[in-house]
Amino acid sequence: MNNQEKQTYFSKFNNQLHILGRITLVIATLMMLAAPFVIGILLDSTPSLSGFAKGIIKVGLIYIPVGIVEFLVYAPMLGAGGSYLSFLTGNVTNLKIPCAMNARDIAKTEVGTPENEIISTLSVATSSLVTMLVIFIGVLLLVPLSPILSNPTLTPAFDNVVPALFGALGLKYFLKSPKIAIIPLICMTLLCVLVPAAISQTSLLLIPAGGLALAIGFLLFKKGKL
Numbered sequence: 001m002n003n004q005e006k007q008t009y010f011s012k013f014n015n016q017l018h019i020l021g022r023i024t025l026v027i028a029t030l031m032m033l034a035a036p037f038v039i040g041i042l043l044d045s046t047p048s049l050s051g052f053a054k055g056i057i058k059v060g061l062i063y064i065p066v067g068i069v070e071f072l073v074y075a076p077m078l079g080a081g082g083s084y085l086s087f088l089t090g091n092v093t094n095l096k097i098p099c100a101m102n103a104r105d106i107a108k109t110e111v112g113t114p115e116n117e118i119i120s121t122l123s124v125a126t127s128s129l130v131t132m133l134v135i136f137i138g139v140l141l142l143v144p145l146s147p148i149l150s151n152p153t154l155t156p157a158f159d160n161v162v163p164a165l166f167g168a169l170g171l172k173y174f175l176k177s178p179k180i181a182i183i184p185l186i187c188m189t190l191l192c193v194l195v196p197a198a199i200s201q202t203s204l205l206l207i208p209a210g211g212l213a214l215a216i217g218f219l220l221f222k223k224g225k226l
Helices: 003-042 049-089 092-107 114-140 142-149 155-159 162-176 178-194 196-222
Strands: none
Touching: 003 049, 003 114, 003 196, 049 092, 049 114, 049 196, 092 114, 092 162, 155 162, 162 178, 178 196
């Protein structure tokens, strides 16, 4: 199969993927939005429309811009199939992104290539299946393991699982582009040290950190130092 045939086949595959992904996301969104209203009607505790609108506005002011930024940042990394699966199943930053990036490194594929799209989709799908399996087992073992999980000695370990994961994963990529990574890394670290409340707002910090990295990368590229 030559390159032209590969591109034609991949284009058809992507078109079918977009159709299936959009239909699935629309159905899932409608179901998620309908669930609280249905429960409210059945229990006769539906909130007023004004209260609902106020709540949506307060949450939307934060999460709508974050959602747009996350899509713009993650979609090129995950590809079409990986993006649809990730945004549908959740745990994007702490599970899906690390799995996709690790799979890409193992398979030695480049971002934007058909091979990377396939690898990303397979890795995210595998991560989703494993996550559901682990959750299922966890629910079954929740009661027997409660004394262990609630042990104060283990609490610090559970609190640092995600930072440890991203610290190990991020270091490899920081070392690949230290000129771009060092300034955003120092700025975000100082911000979290001086303003501890910012630690819980990592999604919001993606916006200035990503913008700063893009600006530095652009300046280095213009100067021929990248």
